[in-house]
Amino acid sequence: MTEIKMAPAAKVLDQDWRNIFRWGAICAITLVFISLVGMPAKLDLRLIINPTLSLGYVSLFWIPVMFGFVASTHIALEGMEVSRPGMRDVLTGLFTGLTGSFGLVLLILGMNNFDITDPLVNWGPPLLDLLTTGRGIGTGILGWMAASAFLGMAGASLHVLTPLLRRIVSSAILGMISIAILEDAIDDLSEGFRLEWLVDLIYAKRGGLTNKSAIIVAIVMAAVSVLAQGKVKKAKANFFALEGPARKKWSVVLFAGTAAVVIILPMFAGGYVNSLLANVGIFLLLALGLNIVVGLAGILDLGYVAFFAVGGYSTAVLTSPQSPWFAPEIGFVPALLVSVVLAGIAGLAIGAPVIRMRGDYLAIVTLGFGEIIRLLFMSDFLKPYFGGAQGIVNVPGVELGFLTISGTDPKGVFYLVLAFSALAIYISWRLQASRLGRSWMAIREDEQVAEAMGINTVNSKLMAFVVGAVLASFAGSIMVARVGSVFPNSFMILVSIIILVVVIVGGMGSIPGVIVGSFVLIGVLGGPRQPGLLQEFGQLKLLIYGALLVFMMLKRPEGLVPSARRSQELHQDEFLQDAWFKGDDEADGSDEQTASAEGEGASV
Amino acid sequence: MSHLLEIKDLQVTFGGLNALSGLNFHIDEGEIVSVIGPNGAGKTTFFNTISGLVEPTSGDILFEDESIRGLDPNQVTALGIARTFQNVRLFPNMTIMENVMVAQHCRTSQNVIGALFQTKAFKKEEEEIRENAKEILSFFGSRLVGYRLDQPAFVLSYANRRRLEIARAMATRPRLMLLDEPVAGMNPKETAELTELIGQLRSEWGFTIVMIEHDMRVVRDVSDRVVVLDHGVPIAQGSYDEVSINPDVVEAYLGRPVENKS
Numbered sequence: 001m002t003e004i005k006m007a008p009a010a011k012v013l014d015q016d017w018r019n020i021f022r023w024g025a026i027c028a029i030t031l032v033f034i035s036l037v038g039m040p041a042k043l044d045l046r047l048i049i050n051p052t053l054s055l056g057y058v059s060l061f062w063i064p065v066m067f068g069f070v071a072s073t074h075i076a077l078e079g080m081e082v083s084r085p086g087m088r089d090v091l092t093g094l095f096t097g098l099t100g101s102f103g104l105v106l107l108i109l110g111m112n113n114f115d116i117t118d119p120l121v122n123w124g125p126p127l128l129d130l131l132t133t134g135r136g137i138g139t140g141i142l143g144w145m146a147a148s149a150f151l152g153m154a155g156a157s158l159h160v161l162t163p164l165l166r167r168i169v170s171s172a173i174l175g176m177i178s179i180a181i182l183e184d185a186i187d188d189l190s191e192g193f194r195l196e197w198l199v200d201l202i203y204a205k206r207g208g209l210t211n212k213s214a215i216i217v218a219i220v221m222a223a224v225s226v227l228a229q230g231k232v233k234k235a236k237a238n239f240f241a242l243e244g245p246a247r248k249k250w251s252v253v254l255f256a257g258t259a260a261v262v263i264i265l266p267m268f269a270g271g272y273v274n275s276l277l278a279n280v281g282i283f284l285l286l287a288l289g290l291n292i293v294v295g296l297a298g299i300l301d302l303g304y305v306a307f308f309a310v311g312g313y314s315t316a317v318l319t320s321p322q323s324p325w326f327a328p329e330i331g332f333v334p335a336l337l338v339s340v341v342l343a344g345i346a347g348l349a350i351g352a353p354v355i356r357m358r359g360d361y362l363a364i365v366t367l368g369f370g371e372i373i374r375l376l377f378m379s380d381f382l383k384p385y386f387g388g389a390q391g392i393v394n395v396p397g398v399e400l401g402f403l404t405i406s407g408t409d410p411k412g413v414f415y416l417v418l419a420f421s422a423l424a425i426y427i428s429w430r431l432q433a434s435r436l437g438r439s440w441m442a443i444r445e446d447e448q449v450a451e452a453m454g455i456n457t458v459n460s461k462l463m464a465f466v467v468g469a470v471l472a473s474f475a476g477s478i479m480v481a482r483v484g485s486v487f488p489n490s491f492m493i494l495v496s497i498i499i500l501v502v503v504i505v506g507g508m509g510s511i512p513g514v515i516v517g518s519f520v521l522i523g524v525l526g527g528p529r530q531p532g533l534l535q536e537f538g539q540l541k542l543l544i545y546g547a548l549l550v551f552m553m554l555k556r557p558e559g560l561v562p563s564a565r566r567s568q569e570l571h572q573d574e575f576l577q578d579a580w581f582k583g584d585d586e587a588d589g590s591d592e593q594t595a596s597a598e599g600e601g602a603s604v
Numbered sequence: 605m606s607h608l609l610e611i612k613d614l615q616v617t618f619g620g621l622n623a624l625s626g627l628n629f630h631i632d633e634g635e636i637v638s639v640i641g642p643n644g645a646g647k648t649t650f651f652n653t654i655s656g657l658v659e660p661t662s663g664d665i666l667f668e669d670e671s672i673r674g675l676d677p678n679q680v681t682a683l684g685i686a687r688t689f690q691n692v693r694l695f696p697n698m699t700i701m702e703n704v705m706v707a708q709h710c711r712t713s714q715n716v717i718g719a720l721f722q723t724k725a726f727k728k729e730e731e732e733i734r735e736n737a738k739e740i741l742s743f744f745g746s747r748l749v750g751y752r753l754d755q756p757a758f759v760l761s762y763a764n765r766r767r768l769e770i771a772r773a774m775a776t777r778p779r780l781m782l783l784d785e786p787v788a789g790m791n792p793k794e795t796a797e798l799t800e801l802i803g804q805l806r807s808e809w810g811f812t813i814v815m816i817e818h819d820m821r822v823v824r825d826v827s828d829r830v831v832v833l834d835h836g837v838p839i840a841q842g843s844y845d846e847v848s849i850n851p852d853v854v855e856a857y858l859g860r861p862v863e864n865k866s
Contacts, residue, residue: 426720427720430719430720430722431716431719431720433719434714434716434718434719434726434730435709435712435714435715435719435729435730435733436715436716436719437719438698438702438705438706438709439706439709441695441697441698441702441706442695442698442706442709445695445696445697445698446693446695448657448677448693449689449693449694449695450695450706451676451677451678452655452656452657452677452678452681452687453678453681453686453706453707453709453772453776454678454681454682454707454709454710454711454776455678455706455709455710456676456678457678463716467716565697565698565756568697568756568758569696569697569756572758575756575759576758576759
C-alpha cells in the first residue's frame, strides 16, 4: 500500500553535517552520562565473553551503534522520493560515532587533569582505568575514537544490509548477549535436566561465554532465527484464520501446552530460577490488580501499595507467634481469607473518600493514603500492635493440610504463586467481559455520561478498588509467608510506582501485556528490592525503569502487548485511515460529505 | 389526571444567573414535545435538571407522580428517563455493540459472582443483552450492524454517531426520552429520515419524547406541542402553528420591530 519511490544513492560526501553533529552531540552526552552514573564500572564485573567483553563495555558500545543508526535513518513519507541507502549513510554513521566519541575523550582528559570526585562520585582513576583499559591516556583516546566511529558505522550499515543479512547480524549479536545474560538461569536449569556438561562447555569458569562458544552461540542463534523466519508469523496468521471448532481445538492445545510447560519446568529448576519466577508472580498479582483499577476503570491509584501492606500485615499478625499484640497463630489459609476480607474493607475505606475526585486530585490523594498506611505501621503509636519499624518476624510457612510449604522452599513458593496468578488472571479475564467490566470501561471513557446511562459510578468504582485490593492482598500474604517477616519499609511508595510502570510498559488494560511487563521488568531488571537476572544493576535499575518509561511513552505508548482498544485509541488516525482504505465508509458517502456542514435546514 | 412528567415552578440559578425560572408544564404519556428557544434560553439546563446532572434551586419535578428532584443521574435513568447529548458524547473507544450493551446496565443485575462462576443466569443475561443490542441497532437499518458492531465508536461518521447515541438511550428502556438536538449537523435527507424515526420511536417503541431542536421543519413535522423558552422563562406553549405566530416568540427570535417615529 505504501509506495515509496527510491532515488539513486546520494553522493558520498553530500552529508547533512547539522544532523550529524546534533546526533553526535546527543551521543556524546549519553556516553558521558552513562559513564558518570557508574554503569560501566558496576557492570564490568559481569562478563559477556570471558575475558574479551564485559557488560560494562556493552553498556557503552550500544550507544554509538544506536545513534549511528538513528542519524542515518531517512524519514520516508508516502509518495516522496527517498535516496537509496548507500556509502553516504555509512559515512554519516561513522561521523556521528566519531563526534560522539569526543564526549568520552573530554571525559578522559578531564579525569586525567582535574579532580572533582566531590560532587561526582564516579569521577576518578577507577573509571579512567576502565575507559582507557589501563593502557594510558593516548591509547584510550584513540581507541575510543576508533571504536565509536566504527560502531556508529556499524549501526548505519544496518540500513544498507539486505533484510536477511540484517536479521542474521542482529540475531547473532542479540542472541549471544541474551544467552550470556541468562547464564545464571541456564546454569540453574541445567542441573535439573542433567546438562551440566553443556553449561561447562559454553560458559567460562569465572562467568561469561568463552571466545569459542561466543562464536558458536552467535552462529546457532543466527541459524535458528533464519530458519524460524516468517514461520512464527505464518503460524499465528493461520491460527487466527481458523474458525469455529478448529480454532477452539487449537486454543485448548496451546493452553494445555503452556500450562504443561509452566507446571513442569520449575520441577527441574533450582532455587535461583524458582525464586526469580516467584518474584515475577508476586508482582504479576499486584500488576493484575492495578490493571483493573487503572487500566479498566481509569482510576489512577498511586497508593496501591497500601493494599499490599494490609494483606501482608494481616497475614503476619494472624499467623506469627511473634505478633506483639494479638497472635492467634492460625494457619495460612484462614489467615489469607481474613486478609482478603480486610483488604476488601481497606479498599472500601480508602476508596469511599477518594472516589468522588477525578484525575490529578485522585492521584495525589491516593498517593497520600499509600504513605499514610506505611507510616501508621511504622509509628510508635501502633508499635504495640504491629511492631513499628522492627515489624513482625517469624511468620511461618504455608500449611495446606496435605503439604507444608516453608518460605525457604522456592519450588513450593513458586507453585503457590502460580496458583494465585492463575486465579488472578481468571478473575481479570472474566470480569473484563462482564456487566461490571463494561461499566468500568464506560467510566474510563466518560464518567458523567456513564452515570447518565444508568451506571452507579460510585458502586462500580468501589468494586474496582475492592477487586484490586483483593488481588494485592494475595500478593501481600504470599510475600510475607515467603520472606517470613514483614516490615513497614517493604511498602515504600516506590513499590506503587514500579507496579504502575509494569502495567504501563506491559500495556494498560491488557492481561497478556501485564504478564509480559512483569517478566521483562521484574524478571530481568528486578523489583524494588528483589534482584532480577541483571542483579548487577542494583539501584541503577531505577534509571533503566525511568528511561524505559520515557522511551515507551514516546515510541510505543500502548505498551509491549497492547489491548486492541488501547492501540486503536492511541493510533486513531492510522486506524481511521485503514478503515478508509478498506472502503468501509462507502455506505455512508452521503454522511461523510455533510459531517462538516453544520446547522443545515431551516434553523432559526 | 396524572401526567408522565410534571414540572412545578422549576427554578435553576447559577450564581446570580437565572438559567430557568418559574417553569411550569407537563408532559403526557405518548406525546412528542419540542422545547425551542434562542441560544442561552436554558433548554439544555432544563434537560440537565431533569436527568439529574443539575440540582434545581427550587421547584419540583414529578415523574409518574413521584419527585425525582435530587436523585442521581443513574437513579433517574433507572426510573425510565433517557437522554442524548447536544455535543454527541459516546464512549469513543468502546465498540458500537459495547456502547449499546453498557447502557443496559440498569436493566440487568448479574454481579461478580455470576461472572466468575459463569452461572447459567449470567450467560443467559449476557445473551439477552447482546440480542437486545442488535435489535436496537437494527432499528437504524444496516448502518450500525454487521461488521460495524465490533468497530470502535470513533470510526463512525457524524450522523451515525447521533444515531448510535439514540440507540444507546433506547437501550436503557426508558419511558421518556430526552433528545438534545437530534438532527444538528445532518443534511436534509438524513434529517427527513431521522424525523420519521422519531415518529417511529413513539409508535413502535412507545417512548414519550421531549426534544430540543433548532430545525423548525422537524419541530413542525413531529411535535404535538411546542414549548418556547427565552432567558429561562417559558414564553409560549401550544401547537406549532399557534406558537409560530405568537408575537412574543417572534420577538424573542427576531427582536422588537423598530418603531417608526416620524
